[in-house]
Amino acid sequence: MRSAQDILDLLQELETEPADYLEDQDLDFKEWIPRSMNDSLNLVIEMAVCMANGGGGVVVFGVRDHVTGREKAILGVPPEIDVNRLKKAVYDSTDPKLTPNFEEIRVPEGTGRLLVMTVFPGLPPYTDTSGKGKVRVGKDCQPLTGTMRRRIMVETGETDFTAERLNERPEELISAAALETLVNAARREKAPEDLLRADGMDILAQLGVIQDGQMTRAGVLLCGTEKAISKYIPGYGWTHLRMQSDTRYTDRADGRDALLVALSRIMDRINADNPIFTLEQGLFHFEYRTYPEIALREAVANALCHADFRIAGPILVKQGPDKLEISNPGGFIAGITPENILHHQPAARNPLLVDALAKLRLVNRSNLGVGRMFEALLIEGKEPPVIHESGDSVALTFMRREFSREFRLFVAEESQKGRALSLDQLLVLQYVLAHPEIDSATAAGICQRPEQNARGIMDGMERLGYVERGGAGRGTYWTLHSDLHQKIAAPGDPDRDRRIDWEAAKTRVLSVLMERARRGNEGLNNTDIRRITHYDRNQVRRLMMELMKENDSIQKEGERRWTRYVYSM
Structure with a gap:
């Protein structure tokens, strides 16, 4: 409090x-x-x-x-x-x-x-x-x-749809193939030995999905037959569409499999159109998919275990030429929003189901899954997923982006030096690669941290030589260090050497001035503009004279070393 x-x-x-x-x-x-x-x-x-x-x-x-x-x-x-x-x-x-x-x-x-x-x-x-x-x-x-x-x-746990017990013999509801899939997955994830030693019904009892000899809906979701799933969870199902455009698809698959079977089938369909890129580093060849598999698995698993199974609607995967969207019925709960999801306390809509999957080590109850998704994309030089809530559903969108060899090698080199990049640092670096500057309020927003924490993040990155500071007080901002930009920017990036052409420099300075005016921050001085354009002092004076002639909204305040340029809204 x-x-x-x-x-x-x-x-x-x-x-x-x-x-x-x-x-x-x-x-x-x-x-x-x-x-x-x-x-x-x-x-x-x-x-x-x-x-x-x-x-x-x-x-x-x-x-x-x-x-x-x-x-x-x-x-x-x-x-x-x-x-x-x-x-x-x-x-x-x-x-x-x-x-x-x-x-x-x-x-x-x-x-x-x-x-x-x-x-x-x-x-x-x-x-x-x-x-x-x-x-x-x-x-x-x-x-x-x-x-x-x-x-x-x-x-508050007063109602858990998946915890309701069913008046039917468990043996009549279980799919042997689904149960085998569950056990094999638990072995891969190195679940506790006492669970792995249990057989059939015993493992389900230890997981709590069979209680006093009665099967729960969570048990049916984990290892039930399609007939049992249709009977007791009629709203559940999954659909995978290969989209030709936003409104047309060329291929479709549907299922009502037990959750782990569904996860496997969905992943197979996604990976059929998820090309592999090979990175050669010395004697080693590393393979990376267009959509990182760890991010996809976390996203699909989250959609499957956090869906509201009382709502009739599928877990829907739409895979198009430029993006992949995964959505599930059931909005956010417990005050979670797209703006705080990275660090919010975990909350489960289906506590019994999630608890069973956590015991099997197939999901994480410490709210690390979303962070892993973000990290898997960011370390490859890709933007994080976009998460949004629409009515009673949540959708997560991955944009199809090229792998950045330069950024991935930089992350690996820093790790070898004992400086493994945090999620916050990755978020900031990807932002300043695409934007001329960042202030503490913006850093707080993208990292989902209080602004005071964001200032600490930026100060730490400055000490490591990742960013350079400009401005002062409330007007403080940071830019990507020029040496680092040259190292991690893509070879085709026209801004890689941080010295941009004359007209582009004017456009960038005007954009920064307008943004700072919108936020109510002070304008830019000669030093600030040199950091943005990487021109010398006299070139900056000439550039600003031309810019003021072209745009009456830009004004000059002060003289000599106190000169500052501002944009009047």
Whole structure:
């Protein structure tokens, strides 16, 4: 949970960012409603319920959204507001009862007083005493609809579709071929010996998918016959399409196999059109597929084990000329979003199924799978997958990209030096290879880290000689070190020597100026522009004179060593 000091540190950001930009799954800012005590109490109750249903969090009362500057944003809470009254109102008006903690923060602006309400995680769903409620999803409080209530029950383990027991003899439901596939896969992954020594039904009992002699739906998904799967999990199935365009396909395969059989069949079909590239390094030849197999396997396995099997819809794989998309029915749960998925606490929609696969070491319960996907692509010089949620489904898209021999060799060399690149460093390097600069806010977004952590990442990369720093204070940015760029850029990259032609230099400088203006950052000085273009001081002066003549929005501020160029929006 956020401490009072954490909140005070965040308030400094209000000088340059509106409060809503600083909000997160576990943090909200709310303006107090001075005209009506009842409206204020209702707001406090609503936010307590919302945060409790979203896994807990902090609400800061007395701060206005959508404005920049502390004076405008921090209005405060009236001094006569009694926190004991607020705590009692929340307790009396919630079901089950909530007892949030309230803390006062003193500030120089507004009334001089902010109230911080901390709501601790509990056992949702929570509502007010009239049965109404909301749930925190990302930065929003959404109505606690029937679908949301069901999702919360899944997240808290109150309902697990795969754990339901079936009134039929397990022997009648099991496919011998699927069970053999499961055992063989467990051996390859070096599952615990006590599991591997078990036979047939015993291994399923040890996995927990047979309970008190009864088969669960998880057991049917793992090793059931197609007839049993159709009967007890009628919504489940998989489809692989070879796409000719976004709307037409040339080949299709469908199945209702047990999960590990399905995984094998889907992987075989994908790899039939997943060419291998051979990298020669000394006496060794290394083979790499267009789509890294480890990334594909993690993606397909995630789609199979995290699908919502109550929704009728297949695990769908669409493989086209330039991309491959894997989607499954069932949206994100537990506050996971595409923007925080790399580091969010793991959450399973189907706990019994995932637990059984984890015991077999066929999936990872520590939320490492998504990171492995990203890493497998990034170390080959390819962009990470794109993940998005659409209604009640999640899709992951791999773009078809060429293998980068230069980048892969660089990663291997760094590893040999004892400097294995982290996922954060890989994400940043791929970004600055494609963009002229990166600031800490952008680094925080692509690494899915707090901005303070992102600054530490960038400082560390600067010490290693990967990037160069420009600007100062809030205007600090980093560019890829010229020597490293020459080493890891593709041979056909026209920018490989970092000295770009005159017109391209003007375009790049204009683009950076516009982007910095959009973010509210200061402009560029001669040193900054030299880093971008790799021209000398006099060439930069001449370039900027031409650029100002061509574009009235670019203005010069200051003289001599204090000269700075800015873009007026």
